[in-house]
Amino acid sequence: MIEEVFRAEHGRAVAVLVRVFGDVDVAEEAVQDAFTEAVRRWPADGAPPSPAGWIITTARNKAIDRLRRDAARPGKHAQAVMVNVVEAAEVHTVEDERLRLVFTCCHPALGMQARVALTLRLLGGLSTAEIARAFLVPEATMAQRLVRAKTKIRDARIPYRVPEAADLPGRLSGVLAVIYLVFNQGYGGRPELGAEAIRLGRVLRELMPDEPEVLGLLALMLLIESRRDARLVRGELVLLDEQDRGLWDRGLVEEGRALVRRCLEIDRPGPYQIQAAINAVHSDAGDTRWGQILELYDQLMVVAPSPVVALNRAVAVAEVEGPEPALGLVDRLDLGRYYLFHAVRADLLRRLGRDARAAVEYEEAVRLTENEAEKAFLRRRRSSLDGSRPPAKGLAGDQCAEGDREADHLP
The missing domain is CATH 1.10.1740 (Rna Polymerase Sigma Factor; Chain: A)
Structure with a gap:
């Protein structure tokens, strides 16, 4: 309780x-x-x-x-x-009270990662260790960042308020990054945080109804959230291609797709809009159009390049061109502390028949992930190398659908 x-x-x-x-x-x-x-x-x-x-x-x-x-x-x-x-004051709640806190924590006087970390701490109640794992940094490093961020807010007398309309665009990128990281923590096992992120996304949409990146982020979260009930069944992870689409929340799917269409009408593409478009393609009925997804990742690499985006793009390359060129792309990335890097390498090596090396990568992915359902899935993949071969798709394909989920690679 x-x-x-x-x-x-x-x-x-x-x-x-x-x-x-x-x-x-x-x-x-x-x-x-x-x-x-x-x-x-x-x-x-x-x-x-x-x-x-x-x-x-x-x-x-x-x-x-x-x-x-x-x-x-x-x-x-x-x-x-x-x-x-x-x-002499009364304690009462205000409708956008938490949004005020987000904007305070996302003040331009703070560094980007400090903004995200502080909001996860204050808004979501995440421990320092949990935030450190999201950022892929040691816990002591994150503790120092949080202390410095709170000291800066106090010493600089940063106001606790939602900025005026003219100031909103300049403060937006940090707020969007915060909301998406809160959502990802919810998707990783704390659904109340996912619901809070979507609520904040809706509040932002009311504040900035014609800002395409706000619409794009909300669409991205809704499309990912729509699959929650189908992704985990009886405690076991179910891959996107194998999910019962009857369990998807069609209302969230249609709302997300409508927001993507609105973004296309505005025609000012940004990273959240492109990731939402990728998820919209995955939400289509029938076979996944990997060629279109690869084109979207090419666009994302121009707009907001990062190692994780490159990893996701390599997954799409594997579906379009095959695992060998994809593995060459993955091996150029410096993501050794990221469990999905090892999961992707394991899937590609398995598809190339290099089972011994794939087993090592699965074991490293298991070691690095904190999600028990994903641990169990990866262990099953590892065990299957000793017997009957698993289906071609692995956890990598789901990562491609879910977008850039690590705080160290924010757009």
């Missing part, structure tokens, strides 16, 4: 407390203290009627207590004034 509330409400609670106190550290520490108190009290007393409200109120009180203690020390007059102001 407490874990579910934490996942669903951590971001909202931090956002409300940032608005009330104007300090990220105060807000985050107070919310953590409130959840610690819930762990202590709820098992014995039972959960309150409104768990989210209880968390926010408890966090507010704990923050006031902490600021009051600090105000009693020499040189703490500013905190004393803040306590008096806060005690």
Whole structure:
């Protein structure tokens, strides 16, 4: 129960407390203290009627207590004034409260990766270790980035608000990157984060209805999300080509495809729009049109080149030209810490009959991934090399459909 509330409400609670106190550290520490108190009290007393409200109120009180203690020390007059102001304020939620927090964390004064990492921490409640894995960096490195980002927000007095309409375009790329990384964490096993990312995408669309990259990101998330129920059946991963399309959410598919068509009408292509178009092709009935997908990846490599995009393009090359040229492309990439790099190499080596080398790559992919369903799938692929050969398609093809999912290679 407490874990579910934490996942669903951590971001909202931090956002409300940032608005009330104007300090990220105060807000985050107070919310953590409130959840610690819930762990202590709820098992014995039972959960309150409104768990989210209880968390926010408890966090507010704990923050006031902490600021009051600090105000009693020499040189703490500013905190004393803040306590008096806060005690007169009401804690209430605002419809776009979390969006305010996203824009605060995505201020241009912060580096791109710091923006994404901080929002994943504050909005999604992800641990430092989880964020470090998303960025493919050591945990200590990520901890330092988070500390520096919060210090910058405090020292630069970065405002907690949605920017004015004229300032939105300049702040957009960081916000889109944040939302997509939040979505990817949800798709990787925390569905409440996926739902939150889509909600934020819809709010952004209302703010910027004619911005094609906003439409493209929302379309991309909807098309990927539409396959969630078909991708994992009884705990086992089902590849895209083998999925029961009757389990796809047709409403999300049609909404996503309509957004892609709108992007084509605007005709200002960007990375999220192209990835959405790739997913739209995958959502077509009948055989996958790999030639069209390869053309889209060629365009994506011009608009937003990255090692992961190149890896995905190599998957399409394998379907159009064969595994040998694709393997040559993959071997040029420096993605040794990325599990799908090894999964792609394993699939290509298997298709070329190089089973011993494929087995090594499958084992490395298993070692690097944190997703248990993907671990099990890769282990089955590895085991099948010792007996009957598996179908031609592997996890690589699904990666090609799902796009650039790593924070270290943001557009």
